[in-house]
Amino acid sequence: MEQELTPSESLKLIETMIGQAKSSFSRMSFYFLMWGVLLLAAMVTTYMMRDAGDAWAHGAAWGVAGALGGIISSIYGFRQGKKEQVANPMDRVVGWIWGAFVITMLLMMFAFAGTGRDPGAAITLLTAMPTFLTGQVMRFRPLIFGGLLFWLSGMVMFYSGNDTVIVSAYCIAMVFGYIVPGILLKRQEDGLRTA
Amino acid sequence: MAFAPLDPVLHNQLRLAIVSLLVSVDSADFNFLLEKTGATRGNLSVQITKLKDAGYLTVKKTFKDNYPNTRCSLSAKGLKSFEAYVQAIKEYLGSAES
Numbered sequence: 001m002e003q004e005l006t007p008s009e010s011l012k013l014i015e016t017m018i019g020q021a022k023s024s025f026s027r028m029s030f031y032f033l034m035w036g037v038l039l040l041a042a043m044v045t046t047y048m049m050r051d052a053g054d055a056w057a058h059g060a061a062w063g064v065a066g067a068l069g070g071i072i073s074s075i076y077g078f079r080q081g082k083k084e085q086v087a088n089p090m091d092r093v094v095g096w097i098w099g100a101f102v103i104t105m106l107l108m109m110f111a112f113a114g115t116g117r118d119p120g121a122a123i124t125l126l127t128a129m130p131t132f133l134t135g136q137v138m139r140f141r142p143l144i145f146g147g148l149l150f151w152l153s154g155m156v157m158f159y160s161g162n163d164t165v166i167v168s169a170y171c172i173a174m175v176f177g178y179i180v181p182g183i184l185l186k187r188q189e190d191g192l193r194t195a
Numbered sequence: 196m197a198f199a200p201l202d203p204v205l206h207n208q209l210r211l212a213i214v215s216l217l218v219s220v221d222s223a224d225f226n227f228l229l230e231k232t233g234a235t236r237g238n239l240s241v242q243i244t245k246l247k248d249a250g251y252l253t254v255k256k257t258f259k260d261n262y263p264n265t266r267c268s269l270s271a272k273g274l275k276s277f278e279a280y281v282q283a284i285k286e287y288l289g290s291a292e293s
Contacts (some may be wrong), residue, residue, distance in 0.1 A: 085230075
């Protein structure tokens with residue numbers, strides 16, 4: 001890479017390099033896969049224990065999943081941060097989006113707990129926003145579709161009074177909104193790493 | 196029509212590649228630039244130093260997992276020069292087409 005350039009070669013080189021830098025996103029598939037599996041397990045556990053009458057019927061599984069996911073995410077994020085070769089502004093934007101989501105979700109859980117109402121439908125609707133925005137920022141259609149699915153499932157959960165319908169709507173959103181996009185994203189990330 | 200002269204600091208394949216990579220990220224480390232440009236370590240190091248001396252890059256040397264790590268980011272002067280360079284080559288290309 002030493003020789004002088006013609007103006008058209010310069011422009012082509014600039015476009016190629018900018019394209020390469022822009023495609024250098026952090027590995028995010030892990031978060032979608034891990035949270036997808038954890039939250040799906042929490043919902044199924046809560047549903048199966050709904051007649052148990054103890055803490056498991058009243059959200060203990062969500063607490064365990066949330067704490068476990070938070071710890072794993074922090075450790076993984078810290079390790080990834082040390083490994084990252086490039087700091088991409090898009091990563092920062094996605095980080096802020098999910099940070100704002102977590103803050104809003106915790107405040108909503110606190111507010112809902114105070115009134116004794118189930119925050120499930122509202123949190124599912126809220127989950128749609130960061131998922132959809134992440135998909136748009138990354139131009140990754142499965143996540144955009146996932147965001148739309150969370151909006152749809154949130155509305156179904158909001159208006160349905162049937163436990164099985166509510167659980168099914170949530171599980172479908174989690175599988176096709178988090179887990180499947182996570183698998184597809186992982187494939188794409190592995191492909192980029194070996195390319 | 197008189198054309199603006201092309202910036203000699205940027206009008207070099209490797210230096211232009213480095214600046215183009217850095218223009219859309221906050222910062223990047225030496226290995227990222229090495230991987231994306233396909234340059235040799237020695238040449239990359241020389242060109243980074245030239246860009247740094249011209250005030251186009253900010254270079255931070257730290258340690259990562261007990262190994263030296265060079266992290267580069269584009270300075271305000273570097274960004275302004277890059278924009279002027281892009282404008283200049285667009286003018287060259289525009290005149291070549293007309």
